[in-house]
Amino acid sequence: MDKIKENIQEILKDIKKYSPYPDKVKFIAVTKYVGIPEIEEILKNKVYNLGENRVQLLSEKYLYFKDKNIENINWNFIGNLQKNKVKYIAEFISLIHSVNKLSLAKEIDKRAGEWNKKIDILIEINIAGEESKEGYKIDDFNSEILEYLKFKNLNVIGLMTMAPYTKDEKILRDVFSTLKKIKDDLNKKYFDNRLTELSMGMSGDYKIALEEGATIIRIGTKIFK
Ligand SMILES: *Cc1c(COP(=O)(O)O)cnc(C)c1O
Numbered sequence: 001m002d003k004i005k006e007n008i009q010e011i012l013k014d015i016k017k018y019s020p021y022p023d024k025v026k027f028i029a030v031t032k033y034v035g036i037p038e039i040e041e042i043l044k045n046k047v048y049n050l051g052e053n054r055v056q057l058l059s060e061k062y063l064y065f066k067d068k069n070i071e072n073i074n075w076n077f078i079g080n081l082q083k084n085k086v087k088y089i090a091e092f093i094s095l096i097h098s099v100n101k102l103s104l105a106k107e108i109d110k111r112a113g114e115w116n117k118k119i120d121i122l123i124e125i126n127i128a129g130e131e132s133k134e135g136y137k138i139d140d141f142n143s144e145i146l147e148y149l150k151f152k153n154l155n156v157i158g159l160m161t162m163a164p165y166t167k168d169e170k171i172l173r174d175v176f177s178t179l180k181k182i183k184d185d186l187n188k189k190y191f192d193n194r195l196t197e198l199s200m201g202m203s204g205d206y207k208i209a210l211e212e213g214a215t216i217i218r219i220g221t222k223i224f225k
Contacts, residue, residue, distance in 0.1 A: 001037075001038075001041045003224070003225070004038065004041045004042060004045065004223055004224065005041070005044075005045055007222055007223045007224070007225075008029075008042070008045045008047060008223060009045075011027055011206075011217075011219060011222065011223070012027065014206070014207055014210065015027065015210060015217075018207045018210035018211050019210040019211070019213075019214070020211075020213065021213075021215075024215050025210065025214065025215055025216070025217065026049055026215065026216045026217075027047060027049065027216075027217055027219065028049045028050065028051040028076050028078070028199075028216060028217065028218045028219070029042045029047050029049065029050050029051065029219065029220075029223055030050075030051040030052075030053075030078065030202075030218050030219060030220030030223075031050050031051065031052060031061070031220070032051070032052050032053050032054065032057065032079075032220060033220055033221070033224065034224060036061070036064060038224065039061065039065075042223070043070070043073070048072050048073050048074055049074045049076060049094075050073055050074070050075055050076065051075075051076040051077075051078045051097075051218050051220075052075065052076070052077065052078065052079070053077070053078050053079025053080075054079060055077075055081070055082075055085040055088050055089060058075060058077065058089060059088055059089065062075055062089075062092055066092075074094040074095070075089075075092060075093055075094055076093075076094060076095045076096075076097060076218075077089060077093055077095070077096045077097065077098065078097045078098055078160075078218055079098060080098060080100075080134050081096065081098055081099075081104060083101075083103060083104050083107045086104070086107045086108050086111050087111050090108070090111035090112055090114070090115055090119065091115055093119060094120065095120045095121070095122065095157075096108065096119065096120070096121045096122070097121075097122045097124065097160040097199050097216075097218070098122070098124045098134065098135075098160060099121045099122065099123055099124060100123075100124045100134050100135050100136055102144050102147055102148075105121065105147075105148065105151065105154060106151075108121060108153075108154055109151045109152065109153045109154045110153075112153035112154065113152065113153045117153070118153050118154065118155050119153065119154055119155070120155045120157045121154055121155065121156055121157070122156075122157065122158045122159055122160040122197060122199050123136060123141060123148075123156060123158075123159050123160070124136065124159075124160045124161065124162075125137075125138055125141065125159050125160070125161050125179060125182060126161070127161050127163075127175045127178050127179055128163075128164045128171075128175060130164060133162060133164075134162075135160075135161065135162070138182060145186075145190055149190060155194075156191070156194070156195065157194065157195065157196055157197050158183065158195045158196055158197025158198055158199065158215070158216075159179055159182065159183050159186075159195065159197070159198055159199070160198075160199035160200065160216075161175060161176075161179045161199075161200050162202070163175045163176065163200070163202075163205050163209075167204070169208060172205050172208045172209075173208055173211075173212060175200075176200050176201070176205075176208060176209050176212035176213070176214065177212045177213075179198060179200055180198060180212060180213045183195050183198055196215065197215045197216055198213055198214050198215050198216065199214070199215070199216035199217075199218065200212075200214045200216075200217070201214045201217040201218070201219075202217070202218055202219060202220070202221075203219050203220060203221040203222035206219060206222075
């Protein structure tokens with residue numbers, strides 16, 4: 001468990017070192033690989049933004065801490081979300097990073113309305129256009145964008161991407177800087193600067209993502225090894 005503390009401290013230091021605006025950066029501890037003891041250790045280190053990619057496991061972990069009256073956790077959904085499972089997380093989810101279809105957004109809007117709340121979402125963009133990746137191709141998002149401006153119970157607060165699995169720094173940098181450019185364009189054309197978040201960067205590439213303007217990094221593996 002000492003490792004967890006050391007690794008978190010290193011990540012927090014890297015945010016200061018690599019980000020042009022470190023005060024804006026949120027670090028999401030991705031807990032999908034681990035159980036309750038590791039999560040408790042993360043919370044002890046004052047990291048309260050947690051990320052999960054499976055509805056079932058997320059719900060179990062949420063309930064465990066709710067039963068203990070630990071209420072200060074911000075739960076992030078970072079995986080591929082099936083429409084029919086939105087109802088299980090709508091009550092408590094802080095941010096859904098991975099909206100990649102209009103039908104999914106419609107469902108989130110509907111369920112948020114049932115709880116009388118607004119749910120923050122990010123649009124997942126597939127920059128590299130890899131067929132294997134989830135996420136909108138930018139042209140497909142552009143053709144649906146006006147629909148996103150009509151929702152009552154959804155706040156679109158930014159964009160998310162997953163970089164391709166490579167160590168090639170140039171490719172990674174291109175992906176992250178392209179996402180930033182897309183966000184800036186969308187802000188000018190449609191969102192009146194309401195898109196504030198760029199969720200990009202994982203254990204292997206977060207330093208580059210920070211340099212290119214990430215405001216949210218999602219880190220799992222590095223915390224635990
Ligand atoms: C698992 C996962 C992460 C964390 O990846 P690591 O390489 O373990 O840091 C980040 N984002 C998403 C969408 C994930 O599924």
